[in-house]
């Protein structure tokens with residue numbers, strides 16, 4: 001691609017932030033604003049810019065300069081990845097012609113079709129794409145709120161929280177207790193908490209083998225349960241205790257000052273504690289007034305909000321039907337949305353929506369498992385078409401290849417997202 | 420001739436409705452297969468003194484896991500297929516003999532394949548004689564085997580819609596890198612359209628074992644597979 005004025009401004013906007021953003025407008029090109037430069041938003045912005053070849057003015061609003069993926073963050077905890085290998089900058093998006101603005105979106109005026117930014121800028125749009133990920137539901141774990149996230153990290157948004165959690169696990173006394181309060185459905189990455197338990201066990205087995213892990217889980221059952229239970233039995237016998245709702249796990253309170261967890265009235269002293277609260281769509285969706293309950297209902301054909309056809313919503317923030325909240329899903333949904341937006345604004349061809357998802361999890365060294373499915377859009381929802389899951393008792397070669405495949409997937413999907 | 424002495428049968432389903440009517444048939448004519456096998460014998464040996472040559476020996480090939488002959492240096496393609504779960508049952512051997520590259524991308528077996536189903540059946544009947552305990556063809560009680568779907572010239576002749584293929588390709592590039600990079604998931608760029616279609620059709624028909632690919636290909640129509648092949652043919 002040759003460097004033109006648009007690219008130049010795109011790169012410049014990355015450094016001059018909100019200032020330059022409103023100035024690129026006004027050339028009669030349709031304008032798309034994307035809020036959130038994570039798995040969904042980065043993919044949508046990149047595909048729109050790349051496929052419209054300059055016909056659409058694409059602005060991405062994202063406060064951070066480096067996006068740390070949550071996917072593979074458990075592998076960092078287990079010692080299989082360096083934290084830096086999870087960071088992605090926005091240079092690739094700017095190079096594909098996206099105008100990157102490092103700022104927070106703080107308000108959306110749906111009548112005027114503008115997004116206002118914390119830095120004071122106002123961005124007009126013809127179509128808006130929201131991909132802000134998740135926020136936490138206040139009060140879902142009594143005793144915990146975001147002000148306690150340093151004592152009891154959630155590590156459910158990427159970057160510093162993940163590093164903090166690992167540091168706290170490494171600092172546990174010999175034979176200490178690690179606890180996790182797992183979230184209720186629906187939440188991002190259904191196997192995520194259980195992959196994390198596996199990776200914490202792996203880390204402790206090597207550094208603190210008499211330590212114990214307490215998993216407090218309000219759900220009756222969970223993703224890939226048979227695979228995880230088999231793996232924990234094989235690799236970490238006697239180390240992990242799971243308390244389900246039948247033993248009071250739905251009645252939990254934490255005290256981040258005393259470092260205690262109270263399960264159905266019984267107080268446990270813990271040395272490190274990972275609280276993963278209940279989740280909801282990123283706050284900007286609520287501010288836009290397009291949520292129902294905790295999530296944004298969308299049409300699977302186009303990812304348009306059911307309440308405002310000028311807004312498309314992607315990824316974890318949505319209530320779309322059968323797809324799990326994952327980076328893979330957000331990436332898949334972003335491509336459908338980008339195609340629909342491009343079709344609406346430039347008249348390009350639109351094809352029937354197809355979606356897919358595969359989630360790999362690592363249980364121990366070279367012991368990878370996966371679950372996946374394909375989906376299609378119906379008028380009611382995104383509906384599952386077909387799926388598969390790794391089997392218990394698979395041979396070690398297959399498990400190793402599955403893990404190696406996940407490494408390939410990470411490289412593939414992050415380059416698909418960030419260029 | 421030990422091979423001829425063994426009566427070998429397999430079943431084919433007669434009714435598409437999946438009913439119980441089945442017919443036992445001989446795999447093929449092992450004597451004729453021995454003659455056809457001569458074109459394989461430069462590289463593959465069978466029998467009591469068989470050794471690995473350019474290709475591995477083929478004693479006991481039925482029911483053996485792919486790439487399982489210790490000491491033979493297999494291609495990456497075969498090793499990957501083995502890790503995906505490829506086992507040499509009758510159906511897979513037949514597919515491999517028909518077109519080695521359709522079943523295993525990157526196989527070193529430099530052989531254009533046996534187009535005639537009868538030729539393949541005869542060679543397999545011959546090879547069957549060197550496998551004592553073939554897992555899918557018990558001697559007394561033949562196992563049912565669905566007839567292989569062949570790629571018709573009509574399918575291969577479909578002209579793909581590359582623009583549609585570009586949209587569909589976005590599903591592929593969630594895992595396979597568009598620039599052809601490879602770390603754990605194979606590169607799919609720079610394939611000929613025909614190789615691409617054959618590979619995808621083999622996943623769609625569940626001849627190739629990888630579950631993600633079976634799922635992805637399984638819901639693509641022949642036109643969509645052709646569209647993808649056309650698109651991937653256009654990128655460098």
Ligand SMILES: Cc1cc2nc3c(=O)[nH]c(=O)nc-3n(C[C@H](O)[C@H](O)[C@H](O)COP(=O)(O)OP(=O)(O)OC[C@H]3O[C@@H](n4cnc5c(N)ncnc54)[C@H](O)[C@@H]3O)c2cc1C
Pocket residue numbers: 035036037038039040041061062063064067069070071072073074103104105106131132133134155156157188189192193196282283284314315316317325326327328329330358359360
């Ligand atoms: C431990 C863990 C493991 C995981 N493992 C996997 C895995 O193996 N595979 C997989 O597919 N998925 C995995 N996931 C899930 C995956 O991380 C999420 O599903 C995915 O990131 C969702 O993408 P998104 O675009 O909806 O949100 P995010 O990726 O969270 O992106 C949201 C972005 O929006 C920005 N933002 C929020 N509000 C605003 C605002 N007001 N203005 C501007 N910007 C804003 C944020 O800064 C953020 O960059 C895992 C998650 C966790 C926690």
